[in-house]
Amino acid sequence: MKAERTRKLEKEMLTCTFCGFCKSVCPYFEDNQWDPSVARGKVILAYGLAREDIEPDDSVVKRIYQCTTCKDCERRCPSDIKVIEIVKAARRDLVEAGHMLPAHSKIADNIARTGNPYGDTKEADFGVPIKQAEIGYFIGCTSRYRTTEIAKHTISIFKKLDVDFTLVEEGCCGSTLHRIGQSKEVILNLMKANLDAVKRLGIKRLLFTCAGCLHMFKEEYPKHFDYDFEAEHVVQYLARQKLKLKPLRKRITYHDPCHIGRHMKIYNEPRELLRMIPEAEFVEMKESKESSRCCGGGGGVRASEPDASQRIASRRVTSASEVADILVTSCPFCVSTLVFGNDLVEMDIEIKDITELIDDLLIA
Numbered sequence: 001m002k003a004e005r006t007r008k009l010e011k012e013m014l015t016c017t018f019c020g021f022c023k024s025v026c027p028y029f030e031d032n033q034w035d036p037s038v039a040r041g042k043v044i045l046a047y048g049l050a051r052e053d054i055e056p057d058d059s060v061v062k063r064i065y066q067c068t069t070c071k072d073c074e075r076r077c078p079s080d081i082k083v084i085e086i087v088k089a090a091r092r093d094l095v096e097a098g099h100m101l102p103a104h105s106k107i108a109d110n111i112a113r114t115g116n117p118y119g120d121t122k123e124a125d126f127g128v129p130i131k132q133a134e135i136g137y138f139i140g141c142t143s144r145y146r147t148t149e150i151a152k153h154t155i156s157i158f159k160k161l162d163v164d165f166t167l168v169e170e171g172c173c174g175s176t177l178h179r180i181g182q183s184k185e186v187i188l189n190l191m192k193a194n195l196d197a198v199k200r201l202g203i204k205r206l207l208f209t210c211a212g213c214l215h216m217f218k219e220e221y222p223k224h225f226d227y228d229f230e231a232e233h234v235v236q237y238l239a240r241q242k243l244k245l246k247p248l249r250k251r252i253t254y255h256d257p258c259h260i261g262r263h264m265k266i267y268n269e270p271r272e273l274l275r276m277i278p279e280a281e282f283v284e285m286k287e288s289k290e291s292s293r294c295c296g297g298g299g300g301v302r303a304s305e306p307d308a309s310q311r312i313a314s315r316r317v318t319s320a321s322e323v324a325d326i327l328v329t330s331c332p333f334c335v336s337t338l339v340f341g342n343d344l345v346e347m348d349i350e351i352k353d354i355t356e357l358i359d360d361l362l363i364a
């Protein structure tokens, strides 16, 4: 197999000292205790592929895809290895050589056929006209087709705050395809269609509730296209508003989604928002902010290895239940994965998106 992209990272891979520090944080290693599943194992496998020393057989492909792209190993790595770049390059080379996991082929087919990874054709009616406005709300596929209540609560918050906003004729942002190594051409087409849709409406600030979509717009879109609007998470926007909230006598903790946490360092705003709630007690989990554990859903893992994803999520929910009555996060995919994880351990804890909690308490 020609592994051209992975080969370009050979020097980067050679800086791995095999110290094993990445083992202490990798959610996949915690789950299966297999060295090839942790960062250094993937670095060795990717190096073997780059040098054409090993064949991309099923076991190699499986291990390269056992990564949620949570970035925690990079935080821990003394050699500062760009593990996610290596994983993404290896995945792209594997896909180009025809090695794709069946669950990921299905996602790619769904997006080609319906414009969303779920393959759904019936979108919820959010009752908001698409019009010219300075503020736009990019819902993202998960809340357009699955966790629609998160989009509805966000829209309700905007209405209570009298925000003049519009929805966007959006399609998949391309995040999942990018992380599972799919064709760049397809992803560029998705990016262009979304940017054209935003520009048509004269939007100056585009708000997101999905951490993955925002990360994609902030990190990948600018590498290929110019755009002149601000992209930010709704927690950043709301933290600047004067919110009047009803009191809530509960202990609340916050799960940092990897996409806006470690990848984008948006740590303070969601906490500021939660601290605005009168009588609520905000508590941190043992692992929070930069050391937050992954929910187990990202990097295509929820689709390819749902059982592992569920076990990883269940550990996060268990940690939250040790300190709080409500586990809040700010990404619909994290919410859905954490709820899935709790199906396994059945902890007595509410799991919500921050927009759901804020809307329930917001006084118009």
Ligand code: SF4
Pocket: 015, 016, 017, 018, 019, 020, 021, 022, 023, 039, 040, 043, 073, 076, 077, 078, 079, 080, 081
């Ligand atoms: S922490 Fe970095 S240098 Fe150490 S084994 Fe893991 S990838 Fe290699």
Ligand code: SF4
Pocket: 025, 026, 027, 028, 029, 037, 038, 039, 042, 066, 067, 068, 069, 070, 071, 072, 073, 074, 083, 084, 294
């Ligand atoms: S990015 Fe996360 S899941 Fe992937 S190897 Fe690093 S710690 Fe493990």
